[in-house]
Amino acid sequence: METQTVHELPKNLDPKSIEEKWYPKWENEKYFTPKEGKTGKSYCIIMPPPNVTGMLHTGHALDLSIQDMIIRFKRLKGFKTLYLPGMDHAGIATQAKVEELIYKTEKKTKHDLGREEFLRRTWKWKEEYGGVIAKQSRYLGISCDWDYFIFTMDEESNEAVRTAFCNLYNEGLIYQSDYIINWDPILQSAISDAEVEHKEVKGAFYHILYPVKDSNLKLEVATTRPETMFGDTAVAVNPKDKRFKHLIGKKVVLPLANKEIPIIADEHVDIEMGTGCLKVTPGHDFNDFEIGKRHNLEIVNILNKDGTLNEHGLEWQGLKCTKARPKVIERLEQLGLFVKKIDHTHQVGHSQRSEAMVEPMVSKQWFLNVQEMSQVAMNYIKNDETRFYPKGWENTFFAWLREPKNWCISRQLWWGHQIPVFYCNKCNHRWASQNKEKTCPKCKSDNIFQDPDVLDTWFSSGLWPITTLGWPNLDRMKKRNFDEFFPTSTLVTGFDIIFFWVARMMMMVPKFTNQHPFEKIYIHAIVTDKLGRKVSKSLGNGIDPIEMIDTYGADALRFAIASGSGYNRNLNLDPERIEGYRNFMNKIWNAFRFIHPFLHNANSGLPALNKLDSHEKWIISELNQVTQKMNESMEEFRFDDASGAIYQFVYDKFCSWFIELSKSILYGEDETKKNQRATILKYCFRKICALLHPITPFVTEEFWAYLKSDNEDLLIVQDYPEYDESLLFVNEQENMNKLIEVITSIRNIRISLNVKPKDMIKINLFSDDDHIIHYFKENEICFADLAKVETITYGKKADKKPTKAIMNATTHTEIFVPLEGVVDLAAHISKLEKELDKTKKEFDQNNNKLSNPNFVDHAPEEVLNKVKEKAAALKEKIDSLFENLKVFK
RNA sequence: GGGCGUUUAGCUCAGCUGGGAGAGCGCUACCCUUACAAGGUAGAUGUCAGAGGUUCGAUCCCUCUAACGCCCACCA
Numbered sequence: 001m002e003t004q005t006v007h008e009l010p011k012n013l014d015p016k017s018i019e020e021k022w023y024p025k026w027e028n029e030k031y032f033t034p035k036e037g038k039t040g041k042s043y044c045i046i047m048p049p050p051n052v053t054g055m056l057h058t059g060h061a062l063d064l065s066i067q068d069m070i071i072r073f074k075r076l077k078g079f080k081t082l083y084l085p086g087m088d089h090a091g092i093a094t095q096a097k098v099e100e101l102i103y104k105t106e107k108k109t110k111h112d113l114g115r116e117e118f119l120r121r122t123w124k125w126k127e128e129y130g131g132v133i134a135k136q137s138r139y140l141g142i143s144c145d146w147d148y149f150i151f152t153m154d155e156e157s158n159e160a161v162r163t164a165f166c167n168l169y170n171e172g173l174i175y176q177s178d179y180i181i182n183w184d185p186i187l188q189s190a191i192s193d194a195e196v197e198h199k200e201v202k203g204a205f206y207h208i209l210y211p212v213k214d215s216n217l218k219l220e221v222a223t224t225r226p227e228t229m230f231g232d233t234a235v236a237v238n239p240k241d242k243r244f245k246h247l248i249g250k251k252v253v254l255p256l257a258n259k260e261i262p263i264i265a266d267e268h269v270d271i272e273m274g275t276g277c278l279k280v281t282p283g284h285d286f287n288d289f290e291i292g293k294r295h296n297l298e299i300v301n302i303l304n305k306d307g308t309l310n311e312h313g314l315e316w317q318g319l320k321c322t323k324a325r326p327k328v329i330e331r332l333e334q335l336g337l338f339v340k341k342i343d344h345t346h347q348v349g350h351s352q353r354s355e356a357m358v359e360p361m362v363s364k365q366w367f368l369n370v371q372e373m374s375q376v377a378m379n380y381i382k383n384d385e386t387r388f389y390p391k392g393w394e395n396t397f398f399a400w401l402r403e404p405k406n407w408c409i410s411r412q413l414w415w416g417h418q419i420p421v422f423y424c425n426k427c428n429h430r431w432a433s434q435n436k437e438k439t440c441p442k443c444k445s446d447n448i449f450q451d452p453d454v455l456d457t458w459f460s461s462g463l464w465p466i467t468t469l470g471w472p473n474l475d476r477m478k479k480r481n482f483d484e485f486f487p488t489s490t491l492v493t494g495f496d497i498i499f500f501w502v503a504r505m506m507m508m509v510p511k512f513t514n515q516h517p518f519e520k521i522y523i524h525a526i527v528t529d530k531l532g533r534k535v536s537k538s539l540g541n542g543i544d545p546i547e548m549i550d551t552y553g554a555d556a557l558r559f560a561i562a563s564g565s566g567y568n569r570n571l572n573l574d575p576e577r578i579e580g581y582r583n584f585m586n587k588i589w590n591a592f593r594f595i596h597p598f599l600h601n602a603n604s605g606l607p608a609l610n611k612l613d614s615h616e617k618w619i620i621s622e623l624n625q626v627t628q629k630m631n632e633s634m635e636e637f638r639f640d641d642a643s644g645a646i647y648q649f650v651y652d653k654f655c656s657w658f659i660e661l662s663k664s665i666l667y668g669e670d671e672t673k674k675n676q677r678a679t680i681l682k683y684c685f686r687k688i689c690a691l692l693h694p695i696t697p698f699v700t701e702e703f704w705a706y707l708k709s710d711n712e713d714l715l716i717v718q719d720y721p722e723y724d725e726s727l728l729f730v731n732e733q734e735n736m737n738k739l740i741e742v743i744t745s746i747r748n749i750r751i752s753l754n755v756k757p758k759d760m761i762k763i764n765l766f767s768d769d770d771h772i773i774h775y776f777k778e779n780e781i782c783f784a785d786l787a788k789v790e791t792i793t794y795g796k797k798a799d800k801k802p803t804k805a806i807m808n809a810t811t812h813t814e815i816f817v818p819l820e821g822v823v824d825l826a827a828h829i830s831k832l833e834k835e836l837d838k839t840k841k842e843f844d845q846n847n848n849k850l851s852n853p854n855f856v857d858h859a860p861e862e863v864l865n866k867v868k869e870k871a872a873a874l875k876e877k878i879d880s881l882f883e884n885l886k887v888f889k
Numbered sequence: 890g891g892g893c894g895u896u897u898a899g900c901u902c903a904g905c906u907g908g909g910a911g912a913g914c915g916c917u918a919c920c921c922u923u924a925c926a927a928g929g930u931a932g933a934u935g936u937c938a939g940a941g942g943u944u945c946g947a948u949c950c951c952u953c954u955a956a957c958g959c960c961c962a963c964c965a
Contacts, residue, residue, distance in 0.1 A: 012927070198962080205965080223965060236965095270964070278965055287963045347962080360963095395893070399961070495960090526959095563913080564902080569894070569959085572901050580914060583927040594924035640903070644912070659924075667923085744931080751931050757922060842909085849908085854945030863908050863946095870909075 009596060013589035015553025015582075018702045023138055026701075031716050032145045034481065038078035038719075044485035045071055045083050046465050047144060048493050048501070049152060051090035052126055053097050056136035058527040058573055059494065061545035065561045066524055066639065067492045068142040072694035073634045074489075075143070076720035082485050083144035084468050087131055089153045091457040092187060092353045094130075095415040098122045115414050115452075122415050139549050140558070141697045143716070148480065150468055152460045153417070156476060160467040161417045161460050162434040164512060169421070169432040173369045174409070178299075180282075180289040181408050183361035185307030186354040189412035190365050192456060193405055194499050196358055198347040207275065207339035208332055210235055210252040213260060219244075219252055220339055222274035224346060225284075226332070227324040230257055230312040231302040234280040236291060239265035241276055255337050256314065256328070266291050283362050299362050307359050321359075366410035366419060366453065370507055374401040377506035380516040386506070389637050390567035393495060393523045400499045401507075409456045416454030424448045462504035465491075465517040472512070491518040494526050495569065522637045525564070525571035548578050555696035556582035559643055562695045566640035584647060585699055588688075591655050592703050595685055598666055601678035604709055609726070614778075616680045617729040618736040619658045622649060623684055628723035630691050639695070646691055654684060657740065664785050682707060687721045735775045739782060742815060745808040746787040749817045752831070753806060760790035764805070764816040766797050772812055797880065801887060807832070809880035811873035829888050836881040843874040 026032060034042070045067050050060055071083040098121060099110055110118045134149070150156060168174045181190045206226045209218040219235055235252050237244040244263070251260045268291055269278045282292025282299045292299060302312040309317050309324055316324040332338040349358035378401050380386045381394050388394045410419060421432045424440035425447040431437075439446045460467070469486050470476030477483070493502065502521060509517040527543075548557045552575075559581040564571040612620070626649040633642035658681075665677045686707050689700040693715055704715035712718070746763060755761060763783075767773050773794055776783075783789035801807075802818040806828055809815070846867050849855045856864065 009924095011925075221965085225965090268963090268965095274965060280965095285963075285965080287965075290963090346964085392893085396960075399892070499960095566903080568902080570902090574901070574914090576914065577901075579927080583925095586927050587925065590925035590928085592924080596924090638905095644903080648912085655924085656929095663923080748931060751919065754919080757920060757930080845909090849946080852945060855908090856945085858945050859908070867908080 009589075009593045011590075011593075013553070013586045013699065015555060015585070015698065016550075018698045019139065019141070019549075019554055022698055022701045023141060026143065026714070026716060027138075027146065031714065032083065032143045033147065034080045034082045034145065034485075035717070037075070037080050041079050042481075042484045042489075043071070043074040043079035043081045044488040045490055045492065046468050046488055047083065047085045048491075048497075049086035049088040049461070049464065050133040050137075051088050051093055052130040052151070053090055053093045054133050056133050056545055058543050058545050060133065060137065061140060061548075061557065062524060062527055062561050062565070062571060062573075063492060063494065064137050064140055064142050065558045066522070066565055066637075068140070068144075068697075069558070069562060069634075069639060069694045070490060070492065070522075070637075072143055072697060072716070073720065075716065076690060076693065076718060078719065080484070082148070082481070083142070084148045084150075084485075085134070085137075085142075085144040085146060086150045086464070086468055087134065087152065088457065088461065089126075089151065089416065091411060091413050091416040091454065092189075094122060094126070095413050096187075096353070098125050098415070101125070110414065118414055136546060139546060139554060141554050143697070148468070152457075152464075152467075156470070156473070157460060157467050158417060159434070159473065160463050160471055161455065162420045163472045164463055164508065165420055165455070165459075166432045166434050167512070168368060173373075174366060174432075175369065176364060176366050178362055178364050179367065179408075180284075180286055180360050180362050181365050182349060182351075182358045183303075183305075183307075183363070184351040184354055184356050185303075185305070185359055186356040187351065187413070188305045190363065190408055190410060191351055191353070191358070192408050192458075194458075195352045196349040197352050199350050200345055201348040201357075202343070202345050203348075205274065205342045205344050206329060207342070208255070208279075209337040209339060210255065210277075210279070211337075212247060212263075213251040213253055215250075217247070218337070219247070219263070219277045220275045221277045221279045223279055224344065225281075225321070225325070227309070227313075227316070227321050227328050228281045228284050228302065229254065229279060229328070230309070230314070231281045231283045231300040232261055232279045233282055233292065233297040233300060234262050234264045234295065236264050236266045236269050236278045236280050237276060238267065238269040238271045241269070241271045243276060255332060255335060257312075264291075264295050264297075266294065284360050286360055289360075289362065301362060303359055303361060307356075365408050366421075366451075368407045368409050368459075370404050370407050373507035373511060374404040374503075376510050377401055377503065380506060380510070386516045386518055387520050389520060389522045393498060393521075396495065396498050397503060397506075400503050407456075409459050410451075410453040411456055412452075413454050416457065417460055419451040419453050419455060421451040422448050423451070458500055458504050461501055462508040463512075465505055465509055466513060486513070486517075487515050488518050490520040490522055492522045492524060495523050496526060498523070525568050527573050528570045543573055543575060548575065551575075552578045552582035553585060553698070555585050555699045559584065559696055562639040562643040563647075564640060566638045568640075584651070585696065587655060588650060588692075588699065591650070591659060592685065592706075594659060595678075595681045596706060598674075598678040599682060599706060601675045602682040603675065603679045604682075605679075606683055607676055607679060611676065612680075614732045614735060614775075615658065615661050616677070617732040619653065619680070619684060620727050621729040621733050622653045623687055624724055624727040627687065627691060627721045631720070631723065634694065643695055646688070646695075650688060650692075654688070657736075658684070660786055661782060664781055689715055690718055690721050693718075735772070738772055738810070738812060739775070739779060741810050742776070742813055743783065743787045745810060745815050746783070746789065746817070749806050749808055749815065750787070753817070753819075758788065760784075760788050761817055762791045762793070763789050764793045764795060764802060764818065766795045766799060766801070766814040766816070767812055768797050769812050776813075797883075801884060803887070807884055809835075809877050809884070811877045814880045814884070825888060829885065832881055832885050832888070836878065836885065839874055839877050839881065843871060843878055846871040846874065 047067060048063060067083060071081050075081040102108055182196050184191050203224050205222045205224060207220055207222050208226060209220055211218045221235060232254055247263050248265045250263050252263060254261050268287060280288045280291050282289045282297050283301045300312060302310055304310050308320050311317055313324060316327055329338055351358055378398060381397060420434060421430060422437045423430050424443060424445055426445035427440060427443040429440050429442040431441060437448060440448050465488050469482040470480035505517050545557060556578050560573060560578040626645050629645040630642050662677050662681060665673050689703050693700040701715045765776060780792060783792060797814060802816055805816045805818040807814060807816045849867050850871060
């Protein structure tokens with residue numbers, strides 16, 4: 001009657017139907033809402049807000065899955081958990097996208113529309129197309145509380161940004177300055193240092209002559225950018241350079257521009273480098289800017305906002321630098337002032353966003369002074385109040401904060417948080433305000449305007465851990481349980497944004513809370529392809545997580561992510577691996593399919609321990625150990641270890657042995673035994689579900705529906721299994737391991753003899769270990785079920801052995817399979833000899849140690865005993881093989 | 890130029906504070922066996938990049954070399 005019920009469940013797991021069933025249930029019935037747990041403690045993870053423009057890619061899938069594994073684990077552990085989702089307005093990316101769209105459809109630029117209309121369109125775009133990720137990420141099963149969802153440009157976020165800005169402004173930490181910044185000529189905006197990527201570019205040194213005034217001398221300068229000479233305001237030499245000492249203080253005539261500029265002395269100039277003469281262009285070079293400041297040089301800006309030469313570029317006005325360069329050189333050549341060109345590759349800054357070559361340019365920008373904040377941030381790490389996992393990443397963190405440059409926070413964009421600084425046209429008053437100002441507080445004039453720039457996106461991101469929890473509005477903070485969830489528990493992110501984001505939060509949040517934003521920072525790997533290359537659009541080597549979920553299921557994808565996430569920096573998410581774990585999910589599915597028909601026989605909970613048989617004790621003990629391992633690993637963010645441990649337990653212990661060992665009982669007649677075994681299987685499966693749930697939530701919740709009792713809630717809010725010392729059965733584990741060893745050995749012989757799977761065989765077991773013989777006798781049914789052994793004869797090792805037989809030896813037992821008819825003795829002997837050789841080698845390794853007095857004297861007792869035991873066991877095996885080989889020969 | 894990281898089975902990688910060289914996939918042989926062929930059973934595979942050092946003992950610690958990768962940096 002049992003066998004029919006098997007067909008109630010489909011033979012293969014269908015992830016989709018399960019995913020579609022459980023996610024809406026969890027979400028609609030508010031299982032993601034923070035609830036009081038048995039620990040009375042809270043645990044909070046803030047989701048790094050994905051870009052509003054973004055589509056879910058593998059990087060997100062990794063990030064979100066890991067966060068969810070942690071939050072689900074903590075929920076099961078009895079914490080009041082909050083996983084708080086959000087979305088980022090992504091200033092540049094979004095603006096660029098909308099600009100492109102408008103240009104494509106209407107052939108209009110944002111200037112044609114004007115700021116207000118452009119922003120209206122951007123919001124419209126956001127409502128229609130933005131935030132796809134929020135929908136997509138649900139497919140992953142992430143258990144964030146969507147009621148907490150917040151967008152970086154929501155009114156709540158705006159308030160936080162304005163408040164933060166005004167506080168920093170009033171404290172004098174935000175200042176406006178003419179400073180040399182990285183200018184992106186395509187975006188036509190300043191960008192921060194962190195947004196500049198240095199790429200190798202093939203260029204050249206151009207050697208040019210600058211005539212010295214009132215002299216026949218000409219100074220030879222070397223430059224990679226001759227077209228910037230229009231902005232030169234000095235030529236610098238090293239004060240110690242004897243060649244030029246006498247010229248310091250004189251003037252040169254700048255060719256083409258025919259302008260007189262001084263020859264100055266500055267330590268920065270490297271005597272060895274180039275010609276020893278440096279043309280100084282304070283307006284368009286970071287070093288020259290510093291030199292200019294030291295010598296009070298004039299700053300000449302020779303570029304327009306789009307990177308073309310302005311009126312200082314004379315007849316080349318309107319040309320891009322790269323276009324103007326050869327023309328300038330041509331003219332200098334005509335004047336006899338060009339010496340030579342030497343090919344040279346060098347690093348040139350490029351904008352991370354637009355990929356344009358960055359132009360250093362002097363302009364009026366807003367800066368945040370981070371000198372003190374960075375020290376505070378570093379101290380939290382140094383004092384271990386916030387800890388990096390893996391610890392090594394704190395070096396990267398420190399590298400950035402040790403000598404931080406002040407942060408250029410203004411952007412010449414429209415989409416973003418407009419800088420809350422106002423100017424009065426009448427009295428020139430300038431002030432910051434959290435409100436939309438209408439009149440000047442000083443002169444009451446209404447002739448005022450707001451600074452047109454917006455803030456760097458990372459400014460709002462830097463406040464994210466507190467913005468999301470309602471800061472600075474007290475009512476909102478209360479509603480969002482600020483006090484309970486702040487400081488947040490763990491930040492989960494990739495190492496590529498340690499500078500951009502982690503450092504900024506660590507600097508800004510303490511400024512307003514006097515607290516560190518997180519207890520722990522787990523830095524996970526970056527997804528790479530099979531060949532170890534970072535996945536990127538340009539390589540086209542990305543894997544679409546949605547496609548993976550469609551094909552293999554979210555659980556399989558999550559398990560693949562877990563199995564590759566520990567303290568590593570790369571994660572290879574090859575679809576083949578995901579397929580492998582899909583197969584594992586199917587394996588569990590089928591294990592459940594096997595158990596399912598017997599569930600009605602099962603009681604809940606464990607029977608009295610003294611009633612358990614040895615196999616039951618064994619599996620419970622193994623389960624207990626894997627429980628311990630899972631707890632430790634999850635706590636330390638070693639998802640690779642955790643998933644490996646449960647995989648091995650389920651596959652190699654539970655399915656391969658315990659289920660197999662249970663068949664004869666379940667299909668047998670003894671109702672008491674049957675009920676007990678069903679009970680144990682159910683017990684194990686319930687634990688497996690709970691252990692696995694943080695990694696594979698869908699399939700485990702599905703099983704739970706069958707396993708739970710009527711008064712129990714969903715698995716998502718059950719208890720995570722805990723290690724229990726009383727459930728450790730060392731003897732049973734040892735015995736079972738020996739049984740497994742002997743049965744495997746018998747199967748090995750069967751295959752080597754080509755015995756048909758169904759044919760029964762007779763065997764002899766010889767051992768001097770009475771305990772193990774006794775155990776085997778008790779377990780003869782196992783030999784019959786798992787190795788098709790019909791009769792076993794026992795004996796001591798010294799007993800007479802069958803003459804015509806094939807044998808194997810373990811360290812404790814000799815296994816003989818007597819044969820009728822012809823035996824290929826030669827092959828058997830050679831196999832045994834090989835085995836003997838191998839064992840001898842292993843024995844020697846251990847024995848050599850024991851005969852080395854230095855080892856015996858120095859090694860700790862534990863190690864010594866281990867080696868002794870090992871050697872003794874191997875010796876037994878060698879004797880067995882050796883003695884019996886003699887007989888066969 | 891500075892810093893960090895990587896180099897372990899054909900592939901992708903794990904090996905924590907030195908003391909048995911491992912996993913998954915792939916591969917080989919045999920099996921549609923009664924939960925599972927997305928499966929079962931049994932198996933093969935490594936000068937742990939190279940050289941030197943410390944140690945009773947090194948994949949693990951130290952030095953050097955090589956290859957690769959990443960980050961930072963103003964070298965005109």
